[in-house]
Amino acid sequence: MPIADEYRDICEMLLKATEEGRVSWTEEATATFAVRLPELRFEIWAGKEELEFVAVGIRDAEGSKSIDNWYLEEGDPDFKFLKTLWSEAKRHARRIPQALERLRSLLRTGDRIGLD
Numbered sequence: 571m572p573i574a575d576e577y578r579d580i581c582e583m584l585l586k587a588t589e590e591g592r593v594s595w596t597e598e599a600t601a602t603f604a605v606r607l608p609e610l611r612f613e614i615w616a617g618k619e620e621l622e623f624v625a626v627g628i629r630d631a632e633g634s635k636s637i638d639n640w641y642l643e644e645g646d647p648d649f650k651f652l653k654t655l656w657s658e659a660k661r662h663a664r665r666i667p668q669a670l671e672r673l674r675s676l677l678r679t680g681d682r683i684g685l686d
Contacts, residue, residue: 595663603659
């Protein structure tokens, strides 16, 4: 089953904004990443049971109460798209683009790189 249109729209916008560096993702738990807003948080998480899955959902601002969620398994029409969003959320929550840019800057200096 494909993802609901209202979630697809939000996920497409989040992916674009994440790729532009405009989303502040936080790592909430193992394989769970969130965008926190004053009144709620949007979460995306992934894992594997019988099949690999990706899920998105909304929780209250404290993260204690689930309001709604959507779950896709490997093979579902929108699985690859949601997996891409999850991967980008993970990279940005872990500050990978910034780390690579710092390394790139150091490499441009021509100085010795790395700890002895």
